[in-house]
Amino acid sequence: xxxxxxxxxxxxxxxxxxxxxxxxxxxxxxxxxxxxxxxxxxxxxxxxxxxxxxxxxxxxxxxxxxxxxxxxxxxxxxxxxxxxxxxxxxxxxxxxxxxxxxxxxxxxxxxxxxxxxxxxxxxxxxxxxxxxxxxxxxxxxxxxxxxxxxxxxxxxxxxxxxxxxxxxxxxxxxxxxxxxxxxxxxxxxxxxxxxxxxxxxxxxxxxxxxxxxxxxxxxxxxxxxxxxxxxxxxxxxxxxxxxxxxxxxxxxxxxxxxxxxxx
Amino acid sequence: xxxxxxxxxxxxxxxxxxxxxxxxxxxxxxxxxxxxxxxxxxxxxxxxxxxxxxxxxxxxxxxxxxxxxxxxxxxxxxxxxxxxxxxxxxxxxxxxxxxxxxxxxxxxxxxxxxxxxxxxxxxxxxxxxxxxxxxxxxxxxxxxxxxxxxxxxxxxxxxxxxxxxxxxxxxxxxxxxxxxxxxxxxxxxxxxxxxxxxxxxxxxxxxxxxxxxxxxxxxxxxxxxxxxxxxxxxxxxxxxxxxxxxxxxxxxxxxxxxxxxxxxxxxxxxxxxxxxxxxxxxxxxxxxxxxxxxxxxxxxxxxxxxxxxxxxxxxxxxxxxxxxxxxxxxxxxxxxxxxxxxxxxxxxxxxxxxxxxxxxxxxxxxxxxxxxxxxxxxxxxxxxxxxxx
Numbered sequence: 001x002x003x004x005x006x007x008x009x010x011x012x013x014x015x016x017x018x019x020x021x022x023x024x025x026x027x028x029x030x031x032x033x034x035x036x037x038x039x040x041x042x043x044x045x046x047x048x049x050x051x052x053x054x055x056x057x058x059x060x061x062x063x064x065x066x067x068x069x070x071x072x073x074x075x076x077x078x079x080x081x082x083x084x085x086x087x088x089x090x091x092x093x094x095x096x097x098x099x100x101x102x103x104x105x106x107x108x109x110x111x112x113x114x115x116x117x118x119x120x121x122x123x124x125x126x127x128x129x130x131x132x133x134x135x136x137x138x139x140x141x142x143x144x145x146x147x148x149x150x151x152x153x154x155x156x157x158x159x160x161x162x163x164x165x166x167x168x169x170x171x172x173x174x175x176x177x178x179x180x181x182x183x184x185x186x187x188x189x190x191x192x193x194x195x196x197x198x199x200x201x202x203x204x205x206x207x208x209x210x211x212x213x214x215x216x217x218x219x220x221x222x223x224x225x226x227x228x229x230x231x232x233x234x235x236x237x238x239x240x241x242x243x244x245x246x247x248x249x250x251x252x253x254x255x256x257x258x259x260x261x262x263x
Numbered sequence: 264x265x266x267x268x269x270x271x272x273x274x275x276x277x278x279x280x281x282x283x284x285x286x287x288x289x290x291x292x293x294x295x296x297x298x299x300x301x302x303x304x305x306x307x308x309x310x311x312x313x314x315x316x317x318x319x320x321x322x323x324x325x326x327x328x329x330x331x332x333x334x335x336x337x338x339x340x341x342x343x344x345x346x347x348x349x350x351x352x353x354x355x356x357x358x359x360x361x362x363x364x365x366x367x368x369x370x371x372x373x374x375x376x377x378x379x380x381x382x383x384x385x386x387x388x389x390x391x392x393x394x395x396x397x398x399x400x401x402x403x404x405x406x407x408x409x410x411x412x413x414x415x416x417x418x419x420x421x422x423x424x425x426x427x428x429x430x431x432x433x434x435x436x437x438x439x440x441x442x443x444x445x446x447x448x449x450x451x452x453x454x455x456x457x458x459x460x461x462x463x464x465x466x467x468x469x470x471x472x473x474x475x476x477x478x479x480x481x482x483x484x485x486x487x488x489x490x491x492x493x494x495x496x497x498x499x500x501x502x503x504x505x506x507x508x509x510x511x512x513x514x515x516x517x518x519x520x521x522x523x524x525x526x527x528x529x530x531x532x533x534x535x536x537x538x539x540x541x542x543x544x545x546x547x548x549x550x551x552x553x554x555x556x557x558x559x560x561x562x563x564x565x566x567x568x569x570x571x572x573x574x575x576x577x578x579x580x581x582x583x584x585x586x587x588x589x590x591x592x593x594x595x596x597x598x599x600x601x602x603x604x605x606x607x608x609x610x611x612x613x614x615x616x617x618x619x620x621x622x623x624x625x626x627x628x629x630x631x632x633x634x635x636x637x638x639x640x641x642x643x644x645x646x647x648x649x650x651x652x
Binding site: 002006009010013014016017018019020021022023024027035036037073076077078080081083084085086087089090096098099100102103105106107108109110111112113114115116117118121133134136137140194197198200201204205215218219222223226230231234237238241242245 | 267268270271272273274275276277278279281282285286288289290291292293296453456457460461463471472475476478479481482483484485486487488489490491492493494496498499500503530533534562587590591593594597598608611612615616621624625628631632635636639643
């Protein structure tokens with residue numbers, strides 16, 4: 001009795017969690033003009049729309065530019081800070097550590113209003129720099145979490161061994177610490193890119209019409225003119241995210257396998 | 264050692280500066296804007312500075328004339344300009360014609376040339392008019408903060424409620440808390456049993472359930488919300504299935520109402536509930552439940568007296584997290600809710616993007632920021648001892 005309930009409940013929740021991830025994807029290949037089932041037939045017309053329509057194509061290019069910029073900025077400052085905070089040598093390290101996660105907590109709309117006010121004064125409104133910086137702020141926590149956890153997993157004995165064998169602190173860092181932390185940095189970068197790719201709210205506040213990203217374009221189509229182009233865009237976003245996350249998860253596994261083979 | 268400390272500080276410094284500039288400062292700017300003196304001040308920033316030192320008794324300072332000319336040359340959103348004109352006109356009838364006329368004359372005059380205000384309109388020599396302008400732009404005001412709570416200052420300066428037909432913010436705030444609480448309860452109702460089932464399974468079955476929780480976390484929020492729109496609409500998959508099975512004979516209204524918001528938000532936030540509960544369940548020693556059973560506890564008794572208390576830290580952390588994140592939601596209610604299901608974020612976005620009224624947006628934002636930050640602090644306190652135990 002309890003076993004049957006467990007099975008049914010578990011299956012229902014798994015369905016509830018997973019069906020909405022997939023329901024939209026087949027519609028990327030519908031040939032109807034409506035974003036609804038049943039599909040009348042397979043076609044690539046909406047994929048073509050994405051590639052050919054000015055608004056969609058520009059938004060994809062913008063997402064790549066802004067995502068890359070935000071990833072570079074956040075990975076750089078986030079990784080440096082994670083390294084600096086590693087051994088509690090900085091005053092208020094604990095406070096800083098929680099403060100660096102705050103961009104994840106503060107409601108996006110609130111930060112958006114503040115950034116809009118500030119950008120108007122700084123002359124950063126409706127500029128690529130402004131959008132990249134805003135996205136980077138949101139990406140920093142993901143970089144911090146991933147890099148810090150990979151740094152925490154490094155066996156201190158390894159670094160001590162390298163130092164006792166005569167390596168200078170710089171060499172210990174470049175030859176031991178950095179390679180071991182690299183998977184965390186990469187995962188952080190991937191999450192940063194995925195965050196930027198999916199970000200809508202802050203973009204609504206700080207981007208001008210020239211910086212419309214794919215996510216923002218999707219959001220305004222969902223509000224104003226729903227078409228299967230949205231499903232095609234969703235497919236692209238999902239493929240991009242999953243390929244990136246797949247890569248980030250694979251790299252440490254491949255490295256481990258290689259290390260095992262060499263040993 | 265000192266060198267190492269210095270190096271560590273240098274490494275942290277870029278992020279401190281970066282977040283100080285682009286995270287703390289924006290929030291501070293929002294706070295300041297919300298208590299600054301209203302739209303008139305925003306429309307005439309230089310005039311405000313020029314009039315700041317004038318005591319209102321003697322002649323208005325000569326710089327004020329130049330300042331207002333400079334301010335009128337700026338591009339200002341039409342709504343904000345109109346707002347300022349209305350505010351001023353209510354104190355000194357005549358601004359409604361005076362300001363547009365002056366603005367036109369100033370913009371037609373070649374840049375850099377001195378503009379003779381009195382020549383455009385003799386009313387500019389009236390001291391009373393300048394006094395009205397000065398009073399309409401106080402340096403600091405609680406007007407926005409009060410308005411965010413549906414309050415205002417009456418003519419005598421006492422705090423009073425706004426007329427009921429204009430009082431919408433408190434209702435929106437209440438609704439925001441109610442929706443967040445509903446979503447949290449739904450997440451508990453689904454997440455607690457689901458986490459218990461996951462923890463009780465082993466092997467591929469447990470992995471399947473865990474992947475089902477993690478995959479949505481990695482999927483774009485926008486894609487998930489768009490998907491729910493397809494599932495929930497009148498001719499969506501759910502209604503088609505129910506109609507096909509003959510359970511209903513007309514489509515259920517599942518979207519653009521509260522049901523749509525609750526379904527989509529519960530889906531998005533469920534992983535944040537399941538994962539902490541699951542983590543705290545894993546920490547429970549395996550032999551406790553058999554021990555309880557051996558001592559004669561019925562299954563519901565061992566659930567109530569053994570499992571639930573031990574899962575409590577996870578349940579509490581998950582609930583706080585879900586509630587806190589739900590408070591600030593914008594995208595999902597905007598896309599799946601109706602006009603009566605909009606949360607505080609929508610109102611903030613309306614003021615900031617729709618009407619460029621940053622003072623109001625900032626004041627409402629403050630009332631969203633305070634509970635969120637408070638909950639985060641509680642969450643931080645709560646999750647530390649739980650992790651240590």
